[in-house]
Amino acid sequence: MKLLRSLAIPKFVIVIAFLYALYYPFLYLVLYAIFFVLIPLRSLYPAYVTNEDYNALTYLKSLPQGHALSSPEIGYFLPFLTDKFSLLGSVEHTLDYYEKFNDYKKFFSVTTTHDERRKILKKYRIDYVFQGYKESSISHGWLKLGAADGLELIFNNKGARIYRVSIDTRSSY
Structure with missing residues (x-):
C-alpha cells in the first residue's frame, strides 16, 4: 500500500x-x-438428413467405392454415412470450394447442356450423382438426367435419386 x-x-x-x-x-x-x-x-449445415436422403445414402453405401456429386449439405454427411468421397462438403474442408460449388450449380442448372455435364463429371472423376431436394432447388424441380448426360438411374424414391455415371470418367478429357 x-x-x-x-x-x-x-x-x-x-x-x-x-x-x-x-x-x-x-x-x-x-x-x-x-x-x-x-x-x-x-x-453449420443442419445436423439431420431427411428419411428419403438417408435411405438413398444407405443404398449408396452398398455400392463400390467412388466419388459422388451432391449439394454441400449432403456432401457434409456423405463420407461418414457412405464411405464415398464427396466433391463438396464444408467450405473449410474442401479444396477449391468455390470453383467446385459453381460447377455443382452449373451441373444441376436447366440451362446446362449434356456435353457440359459430361465435362464436369470427367473433370472431377465423378462415379455417382446424388439428386435430392437441395439439388432440385437449383433447377426449380426434378432435373431429368439420363443417358445423354452419361448417367444411369440406379435408385429412386420420392425425395432422392442416385445416378451411376455410365461414361468413363477416368480417362483424360
Missing part, C-alpha cells in the same frame, strides 16, 4: 484498473464465444 501511496495514484484509478482487469478477461471470453463458437455453429 505504501508503494501505491508513493506513486500518488488516486484510489478510483486503482479501483477502475482492478475492475478492468476482472472485466477484460470476461469480455475477451464473451467476444471469443460470440465470434469463434456461436456464429460458426449457426453456419
Whole structure:
C-alpha cells in the first residue's frame, strides 16, 4: 500500500484498473464465444438428413467405392454415412470450394447442356450423382438426367435419386 501511496495514484484509478482487469478477461471470453463458437455453429449445415436422403445414402453405401456429386449439405454427411468421397462438403474442408460449388450449380442448372455435364463429371472423376431436394432447388424441380448426360438411374424414391455415371470418367478429357 505504501508503494501505491508513493506513486500518488488516486484510489478510483486503482479501483477502475482492478475492475478492468476482472472485466477484460470476461469480455475477451464473451467476444471469443460470440465470434469463434456461436456464429460458426449457426453456419453449420443442419445436423439431420431427411428419411428419403438417408435411405438413398444407405443404398449408396452398398455400392463400390467412388466419388459422388451432391449439394454441400449432403456432401457434409456423405463420407461418414457412405464411405464415398464427396466433391463438396464444408467450405473449410474442401479444396477449391468455390470453383467446385459453381460447377455443382452449373451441373444441376436447366440451362446446362449434356456435353457440359459430361465435362464436369470427367473433370472431377465423378462415379455417382446424388439428386435430392437441395439439388432440385437449383433447377426449380426434378432435373431429368439420363443417358445423354452419361448417367444411369440406379435408385429412386420420392425425395432422392442416385445416378451411376455410365461414361468413363477416368480417362483424360
